[in-house]
Amino acid sequence: MSAPKANLEVLPRSIQFVLALGAVALLAFPLVGTDFYLQMVTRMMILGIFAMSLDLLQGVTGLVSLGHAAYFGLAGYALAFLTPQGEAVSLWWTLPLAVLGSGLAALVIGFFVVRTHGIYFIMVTMAFAQMIFFLFFDNKALGGSDGIYINFKPDATVFDLENKRVFYYFTFVCLAGVYLLLRRLLWSPFGRALAGIRVNEHRMRAMGFGTFAYKLTAFTLAGALAGLAGYLWGAQTGFVNPELMGFHMSAHAIMMVILGGMGNFAGAIVGAFAFEYVLHALKDLPAIGTFNTGKHWQLWMGLFIVAVVILAPRGLLGLVERFLRRKEAGDE
Amino acid sequence: MDFANFLIQILNSVQYGLVLFMLAAGLTLIFGIMGVVNLAHGSFYMLGAYLAYSLSSQLGSLTVAILLGAVLAVLFGLALEWLLFRHFYHRDHLDQVLLTFGLIYIFEELRSMLWGDDVHGVPIPEALSASIPLTDTLSYPVYRLFMSGVCIVLAIGLYLLISRTRLGMKIRAGAFNRDMTESLGINIKLIHAVVFALGVGLAAVAGMVAAPISSVYPNMGSQVLIMCFVVVVIGGIGSVRGALIAALLVGLVDTFGKVLLPQVSGMLVYMLMAAVLLWKPEGLFKQ
Numbered sequence: 001m002s003a004p005k006a007n008l009e010v011l012p013r014s015i016q017f018v019l020a021l022g023a024v025a026l027l028a029f030p031l032v033g034t035d036f037y038l039q040m041v042t043r044m045m046i047l048g049i050f051a052m053s054l055d056l057l058q059g060v061t062g063l064v065s066l067g068h069a070a071y072f073g074l075a076g077y078a079l080a081f082l083t084p085q086g087e088a089v090s091l092w093w094t095l096p097l098a099v100l101g102s103g104l105a106a107l108v109i110g111f112f113v114v115r116t117h118g119i120y121f122i123m124v125t126m127a128f129a130q131m132i133f134f135l136f137f138d139n140k141a142l143g144g145s146d147g148i149y150i151n152f153k154p155d156a157t158v159f160d161l162e163n164k165r166v167f168y169y170f171t172f173v174c175l176a177g178v179y180l181l182l183r184r185l186l187w188s189p190f191g192r193a194l195a196g197i198r199v200n201e202h203r204m205r206a207m208g209f210g211t212f213a214y215k216l217t218a219f220t221l222a223g224a225l226a227g228l229a230g231y232l233w234g235a236q237t238g239f240v241n242p243e244l245m246g247f248h249m250s251a252h253a254i255m256m257v258i259l260g261g262m263g264n265f266a267g268a269i270v271g272a273f274a275f276e277y278v279l280h281a282l283k284d285l286p287a288i289g290t291f292n293t294g295k296h297w298q299l300w301m302g303l304f305i306v307a308v309v310i311l312a313p314r315g316l317l318g319l320v321e322r323f324l325r326r327k328e329a330g331d332e
Numbered sequence: 333m334d335f336a337n338f339l340i341q342i343l344n345s346v347q348y349g350l351v352l353f354m355l356a357a358g359l360t361l362i363f364g365i366m367g368v369v370n371l372a373h374g375s376f377y378m379l380g381a382y383l384a385y386s387l388s389s390q391l392g393s394l395t396v397a398i399l400l401g402a403v404l405a406v407l408f409g410l411a412l413e414w415l416l417f418r419h420f421y422h423r424d425h426l427d428q429v430l431l432t433f434g435l436i437y438i439f440e441e442l443r444s445m446l447w448g449d450d451v452h453g454v455p456i457p458e459a460l461s462a463s464i465p466l467t468d469t470l471s472y473p474v475y476r477l478f479m480s481g482v483c484i485v486l487a488i489g490l491y492l493l494i495s496r497t498r499l500g501m502k503i504r505a506g507a508f509n510r511d512m513t514e515s516l517g518i519n520i521k522l523i524h525a526v527v528f529a530l531g532v533g534l535a536a537v538a539g540m541v542a543a544p545i546s547s548v549y550p551n552m553g554s555q556v557l558i559m560c561f562v563v564v565v566i567g568g569i570g571s572v573r574g575a576l577i578a579a580l581l582v583g584l585v586d587t588f589g590k591v592l593l594p595q596v597s598g599m600l601v602y603m604l605m606a607a608v609l610l611w612k613p614e615g616l617f618k619q
Contacts, residue, residue: 064426112606115613119369119425119569123561124609127602130558134598247554251371251433258430296445302437306416309431313423 008264008317009186009195012324015317019266026172030165038164039236040280044273045171046232049178051256051268053225056182058254059262060191061218062198063114066122066250067129068226070109071102073245075227076234077136078102080148088152091161095154098231099224105132106223107216114215117201129250137242147241154235161235171232175269178225182265194218259308261315270316278304336466341587347476349583350483354538355556356563356575357490358531364570365507365527366421371432374557375439376532380405380539381548382443385452394457398540402533409532413525421524440551449550454543479541486537487576494572503527507570559586562601566608568615578616 011019029041050072057063078098083089113124136142153161161167185191193214196204204211234240243249252275260271282301285294293300312319359373380401387397416435420428456475463471494500505513506523514520539552546552563582567574582601589600608616 058426064429066429112609116609119363120565120614122369122425122429123565124605126558127562127565127605131599131602134602135596138598139595247558251429254426255430255433258426296441298437298444299441302434302439302441305430305434305437309427309434310419313427 008261008267008314008321011264011266011317012321014324015320019270023176030168035164038168040276042164042168042171042236043233044276045168045175045269046229046236047253047256047272047276048175048269049232050226050229051253051260051272052178052182052265053222053229054253055257055262055265055268056185056194056218056222056225058257059264059268060186060198061194061215063215063219064122064254065113065125065219065222066247066254067109067125067127068222068253069247069249070129070132070245071106071223071226072230072233072249072253073136073240073242074105074132075099075102075230076240076244077143077148078227079154079231079234080143080150080240083150083152083154085151088155091154091156095228095231099227102227102230103220103224106226107220110216110219110223114212114219126247126250129245130247133242133245133247136245143241145242147239147243150234150238150240153238167236171236174228174232178228179265179269182225186265190214190217255305255308258313259315261317261321264317267315267317274316334467336470339466340470340472341591342584343472343476343480345583345587346580347480347483347583348587349580350480350487351538351542352556352559352563352582353487353576353579354483354534356560356567356579357487357572358534359560360564360567360570360572360575361503361527362531363564365503366417366524368417368421369425369428369432370417370531371429371557372435372439373432373531373535373560374553374555375436376405376409376535376553377539377542377556378443378551378553379408379439380536381454381543381546381552382447382539383536384540384543385454385548386447388454394454394544398537401540402537405536406529406533408536409529410525412532413528417528418521418524436554439553444550451547451549453547456544475544479545482541483538486534490534490572499523499526559601562605564615566605566615568617571615571617574615574617 026041026045030038033041050068054065054068057065057068075098078101079094082094082097109125109128113121113128116124137145153167155161156170159166159170161170186195193204193209196209197211197214201211230244233244256271256275257268258271259275260269261267279297279301282297282304283294285297285300287293308315314322355373355377358376359370362368362370362373383401383404384394384397387401388394391397391400416431420431456473460475460478462474464474464477465471492500494503502513502518502523503526505516505518506520510520513523559582563575563578566581567576567578581604585600585604586597589597593600612618
């Protein structure tokens with residue numbers, strides 16, 4: 001009923017080339033971009049890390065988590081609690097601690113959810129994320145529904161994260177690091193085993209793989225990397241609230257991964273950029289007469305999501321890849 | 333907690349559980365038979381509540397509003413199934429999740445355009461506005477009993493429909509083996525449409541009946557949807573009986589949690605779910 005989707009693990013040369021150009025453009029962007037766009041692109045890169053972490057589950061292992069935002073938000077809250085009221089806190093121990101915290105939460109929850117399959121996995125990941133959401137939403141001591149302000153960006157000693165350009169490049173390094181790590185992982189025996197689980201878990205078990213441990217490891221790692229993104233998010237915006245762990249955030253992450261194209265991590269980044277851009281553009285739509293189109297962005301967003309599912313279920317990279325393949329077939 | 337108070341909490345939890353059941357039954361049937369994850373199911377509950385608000389103020393009677401609203405909701409369900417859902421039965425769960433998530437956005441915005449973003453109240457009909465006194469200070473509103481009554485009648489109706497009628501037999505056959513059912517000459521597409529519309533209708537009626545108590549407000553569907561997911565997971569996907577028992581259980585835990593352990597009440601239900609999953613990973617009544 002739910003056949004695993006054909007994934008794009010290897011991208012055609014031409015797409016790889018364009019993506020490399022994109023990376024160079026990202027590196028050069030702070031030289032020309034204004035502060036507003038600099039912050040926007042930083043946010044896109046953070047979401048790119050978040051989307052890649054989900055892609056490890058969704059695209060590689062075939063586990064659709066509808067609660068991935070929980071681990072994203074937890075690390076943001078970790079930074080909020082670790083930052084004192086009146087001064088900055090060191091990046092060098094809070095970042096690892098926040099990432100570990102998210103990873104640990106994912107390990108504990110993963111222990112419950114990874115034993116479920118298919119639709120159960122979707123519902124249970126969502127329910128656990130809601131549990132964490134309500135933990136923070138209901139308790140004034142944890143910030144309650146209003147959330148918590150983070151008055152100071154983490155102190156990195158050797159560079160100054162308060163500087164928007166420095167923060168941009170720091171995020172870029174994180175993005176590139178996570179991409180390389182996951183790419184390396186994808187082609188390691190561990191990554192191949194995860195891909196095997198996506199295609200046919202029963203067969204993997206028959207071949208002697210302890211799939212539970214593999215899936216739990218992937219879930220934990222994905223949670224920890226989502227934590228990295230959440231920490232950066234908290235540091236950039238200076239504010240965390242329960243919405244960061246909410247149902248919409250989780251669904252947006254799924255959407256980003258789909259929109260770009262699953263299973264190769266570059267797609268997740270493309271998807272995060274495209275999604276954030278579309279969201280920005282829809283909210284900014286001009287008024288037509290008395291009808292304020294931007295105010296109704298939810299309607300356009302909904303229609304956009306439905307259109308992507310119907311027209312481009314393999315995402316933007318999938319569309320381009322199909323186009324290239326057709327062209328090749330036409331040339332021969 | 334004295335006896336009168338205890339009785340009130342029990343009645344409240346049963347009433348909440350029964351409303352959850354109305355939604356969860358549709359959700360679990362739609363998944364069990366068509367294999368569709370429907371995140372937009374909460375929107376049908378919201379649709380029902382807003383229909384009750386509009387129709388009862390137009391027609392002046394909640395009962396007429398509920399009857400007319402149920403028909404409208406079923407028609408809406410049929411149209412939606414024909415336009416969209418029918419094409420997603422064979423698609424990946426991932427696509428279904430995204431499609432229905434997109435629908436939540438669409439329904440939520442249409443709601444905002446049609447009815448605005450204010451909270452509205454729906455008046456309780458005069459005949460049901462009384463309260464039954466339990467002690468000098470405590471009493472129980474008749475309308476809540478009426479709500480439970482409506483849900484119980486519908487639950488019995490659903491049980492009879494599925495286990496005692498020819499249509500129910502076809503529905504069960506379709507859930508058990510789709511291809512075989514089809515090759516026996518049963519129009520499975522029609523069965524699917526009927527089941528989907530039935531699910532939409534039940535959710536909308538739940539919303540309409542609950543509207544005078546819960547009032548009518550934006551995003552009311554999302555909260556109830558997530559609770560229904562928990563109910564379906566605990567009960568076992570595809571099992572209507574499981575959904576009933578799980579809904580009552582969730583109602584009890586949630587209601588008593590709010591009274592006895594208010595600090596963690598939001599989490600208790602999810603802890604219950606975690607415990608059930610540890611014990612039975614496929615829910616209490618896996619089909």
